[in-house]
Amino acid sequence: MKAKKIDHVGIVVKYLEAAVATYRANFGFEADPARGGDVPAMGIRNAFIPIGESDIELFESTASEGPVAKFAAERGEGLFMVSIEVDDVAAAVAELRGRGLRVGDPSPAGVAFVSMKSTHGVNLHLVQR
Amino acid sequence: MAIGATHIDHIVISSNDSAATAELFARNFGIEIKRTMSRPGTRAHLEFAKLQEVVLEFAGPGDVQPYDEVKARLSGFVLAVPDIDAAVAELRAKGVDVGEPHAAVQPGAKLAGIRSGTNGVPLALIQYGALPIPAAEDA
Numbered sequence: 001m002k003a004k005k006i007d008h009v010g011i012v013v014k015y016l017e018a019a020v021a022t023y024r025a026n027f028g029f030e031a032d033p034a035r036g037g038d039v040p041a042m043g044i045r046n047a048f049i050p051i052g053e054s055d056i057e058l059f060e061s062t063a064s065e066g067p068v069a070k071f072a073a074e075r076g077e078g079l080f081m082v083s084i085e086v087d088d089v090a091a092a093v094a095e096l097r098g099r100g101l102r103v104g105d106p107s108p109a110g111v112a113f114v115s116m117k118s119t120h121g122v123n124l125h126l127v128q129r
Numbered sequence: 130m131a132i133g134a135t136h137i138d139h140i141v142i143s144s145n146d147s148a149a150t151a152e153l154f155a156r157n158f159g160i161e162i163k164r165t166m167s168r169p170g171t172r173a174h175l176e177f178a179k180l181q182e183v184v185l186e187f188a189g190p191g192d193v194q195p196y197d198e199v200k201a202r203l204s205g206f207v208l209a210v211p212d213i214d215a216a217v218a219e220l221r222a223k224g225v226d227v228g229e230p231h232a233a234v235q236p237g238a239k240l241a242g243i244r245s246g247t248n249g250v251p252l253a254l255i256q257y258g259a260l261p262i263p264a265a266e267d268a
Contacts, residue, residue: 001159003159005180006180006185013248022247026225027134053181054136056137058248077248077250078250101157120149120199122202123203124158
């Protein structure tokens with residue numbers, strides 16, 4: 001597989017609206033009103049801040065279980081993950097699995113989670129746009 | 130007012146064996162390590178890859194111990210700004226705790242760490258072309 005670019009970095013926050021306001025006030029960043037909101041399947045609410053060719057994703061856990069809820073419970077807030085854009089996420093998943101990496105099935109939105117056991121502990125997602 | 134950040138300049142991945150983590154990412158995810166840096170006395174080994182405008186920086190100790198397991202984590206990211214002194218002044222005026230800009234490992238660049246107002250994310254600012262680039266020493 002060939003990584004195209006950094007799609008986004010993901011930041012876990014306690015309160016989404018407050019975090020969006022903080023990034024606006026401190027850095028002048030504006031969340032994209034056309035994206036973000038509730039993502040029940042992932043147990044989060046999120047907002048995307050475009051910067052250059054990438055995004056900063058702020059997200060708040062809305063579930064009591066799952067990786068985001070666990071991170072929030074253990075660390076509160078912080079840098080959670082990085083997402084790399086690929087041309088064909090299904091092909092990338094197949095290729096990585098062929099090398100023995102543990103990778104989740106791509107979601108309907110074109111996102112696949114690479115197991116942290118296969119990245120030395122880095123939370124890495126692949127995404128197809 | 131905004132600090133004028135143009136893009137994410139680089140993302141730092143810290144590892145107890147940065148060469149091994151960089152090699153793992155290069156082998157599996159199709160990134161190319163463009164530069165390595167291991168200066169005597171700095172106690173750090175850095176490897177750099179670039180994905181379009183964003184650099185992935187793999188950072189670790191210069192003298193790698195025989196670990197049972199290589200462990201890495203995302204440890205922060207850096208925003209590019211056109212005028213770091215103005216950006217730092219603006220952030221400080223807003224009450225954000227920002228370090229003094231200093232020379233970065235990137236030639237000619239100045240870097241300033243941000244210590245508050247980021248929702249727990251280690252964040253820094255970088256400006257390229259802020260300092261004269263020293264001429265290469267004669268062999």
